[in-house]
Amino acid sequence: MAEHQALYATDEYGRPFIILREQGRKVRTHGVEAIKQHILAAKAVANIIRTSLGPRGLDKILISPDGEITVTNDGATILSQMEVEHQIARLLVQLSKSQDDEIGDGTTGVVVLAGALLEQCEALLDRGIHPIRIADGFDRACKVAIGHLDKISDTIEFSAADTGNLFKTAMTSLGSKIVSKEHEKFARIAVEAVMTVADLDRKDVSFDLIKVDGKVGGSLADTALIKGVLIDKDMSHPQMPHTVRDARLAILTCPFEPPRPKTKHKLDITSAEEYRKLQQYEKEKFTDMIKRVKDTGANLVICQWGFDDEANHLLMQNELPAVRWVGGPEIELIAIATHGRIVPRFEDMTAAKLGKAGLVRELTFGTTRDKMLVIEECANTKTVTVFVRGSNKMIVDEAKRALHDSLCAVRNLIKDNRVVYGGGAADISSSIAVAKAADEIPSIEQYAMRAFASALDSIPLALAENSGLSPIETLTEVKSRQVNEGLSTLGIDCLGKGNPDMKEQFVYDPLISKRQQYLLATQLVRAVLKIDDVIIAGQAED
Template sequence: MSGNCDILSPPPGFANQLDDHGCYLVNRCKRALAEISVKAVLSVVDLERKDVNLDLIKVEGKVGGKLEDTELIYGITVDKDMSHPQMPKQIEDAKIAILTCPFEPPKPKTKHKVEIDTVEKFQNLRQQEQKYFDDMVQKCKDVGATLVICQWGFEDEANHLLMHRNLPAVRWVGGVELELIAIATGGRIVPRFQELTPEKLGRAGLVREKSFGTTKDKMLYIEQCANSKAVTIFIRGGNKMMIEETKCSIHDALCVARNLIRNNSIVYGGGSAEISCSVAVETASDKYPGVEQYAIRAFADALDAVPMALAENSGLQPIETLSAVKSQQIKENNPHFGIDCNDVGTNDMRAQNVFETLIGKQQQILLATQVVKMILKIDDVIFPSDY
């Protein structure tokens, strides 16, 4: 029933897993998406703990292009562009300052009112604001930053000053994206300009702005990061529905790959595992005389529900198909026989490379058993009409 999978390369039947867990919209390029999912998991895997933090894999989608254009980016994509159109669109060997403080003068926390009745007072106020902006930009330049990514927006004057000082900047970047950028580039998130130091800058080999389609949508690519422990799966599709369905399929595939990292034991799919368990449970029921025997046989019948549903969904005669496969398993003593859903011509799931993770199968049976136990504990059901 079980076997082992090499976690350092995509398993031969992993594309079938993506198809089984996803929808048929992604069927035509399931192999490419399966490889992308495996590579993404292996990029962020912690082999010592045998676990994967899926939060480090950002799944982003953009309408336009073909599903085949989906790519794995060893870095982070941000759905933003440079804050000024005249800023450079590509930066090599970028040193990134990641800020959560705004490029603007500090504002009093209490209500205030400023009265300006002369030109001199207005000039003094303007010079004071100009000095704030100069100091902020100069602090970024002094530590060696070549790109500023800020969680907040810029004043127009600060934006103009950044452009003239040759310091590209990106504004209104979300908190989650800032964390991923910090992880990928090895930088630190800086809450105040006074705390900005060269050691807190993130490093990336290439930062570029990319345009998409006729609408000229723009995104920022942060690639060749110093610490590529964060990656992005960038999905393309003709409409929003296809992108959302592909996201669901890829998420399921990532979970399957993560389960293989945690435990690389597998069971073969197509209902073969359930049929084998059903035969084993039914055989073992003879050892328990009395009422318990009926409960054990009922559990064996329940296990047959999965292959029967597979046969019915494939347009086959469910009872006849299940009986034939079960008798074939018993006759040849081969637990790998299952439902031939794809009409390949063989019921051997090992030959078809159709498998499931052992962890996933254990959780399915365990959860179903727990639900039945909860239902059996209910003595009575009270309907509103009983009151």
């Protein structure tokens, strides 16, 4: 039976009055105890993700309520598909999503770092340090760490003709993915796709122009980059030509069907003569629609909606190939790629609104009847599609996620071509810098700064552990060499190449990705430390 509790205060005469009545309907946790519960929940989520970090990280298998299987080691995907109930654990899910939306890579690292920072908070709280002082110390340490990243970063050169360094970055990003058997091919595809659509003067990459599509069948080696648009459709009639050269596309969002009166009246057909008139009216309307399209010089119709067999037959008779049921996003991409205009009414159709493409062809696959349509040699050359193949749906989906990460890594370098070195090298170097700065701070915040330095060590520790190395011995050795030799490029040799210098191994990590990890993790920890009271309504107390 729940106890009846209440929060009281007294007036100026000493008479008590109730401010908050806590009956059997509420559960309340407050003070340091509440913060410790939050830390426990966050640590549980971070520990799940921790084993997925690095090139030797393990994959997770996620089974949805309807039995669909996802196998991945992408932090954002794992967290987004987990049924997380605890409020603070959900913040970690949102944290990885923020990293994914803003940077696209480093989603596992940011969660591992946030979990390590919260773990350090527990020891500081036990020593009686106030949560806000801890948060202030972490903010101070984060500024030191980010400042140090700027100092140790290297600027890498690249151009449209020389993309070697971008390729190395894409290789680093793909090293831990399921596509690692073909990661050279995928890295080349990622670099070529980004460089095709990139505006190097503005340092901008429009991901709207890069479409990633996949089809089960073949192997990862069959994955290809198509300079144009690929849509999962075929010609609406099997006797229509399967290849159209010098295509002029009419892009329609209106259906090939007679206009329907927008009234509640109905039309009663009482005789065969009236039925024939209606049929003739429909045929005339179809013929008029096709004539309007043909008069503009169009030789291919892309339609957002469907059309019935009669319209399809007339289109085939008039030698006007058509594709129906093309989705909204694909219609927009085709319009961008071919410099065409989307036409909402047949009356608005003009020759100036047609899209242009050198070749439109159907692709067929193996022994199946699957077909896809490729629009190549488009008027806008800055449109590409990556066509991913794989032996099953799981492989194709994971290859798409891996490709997204590598595209983002290359995009980040075009925005800011500074890199730090992976394998935990940048984290170890920042940890040493923060610990050194803490020794010069006279206030109590020095404890929080040292805790931040210890948390930064958690990433190289996890990398060593996941690679089958002795974590503490490996970290201690690399750290002492960094201090003694002054080399900030030394990291964890996860792949066992016998050389811990990440610069020589070409393990590049875009600077903006690492900076964002530190900032987001520190902001999340401040948010958690400031929540000291949780009242859950609608539940009975124990």
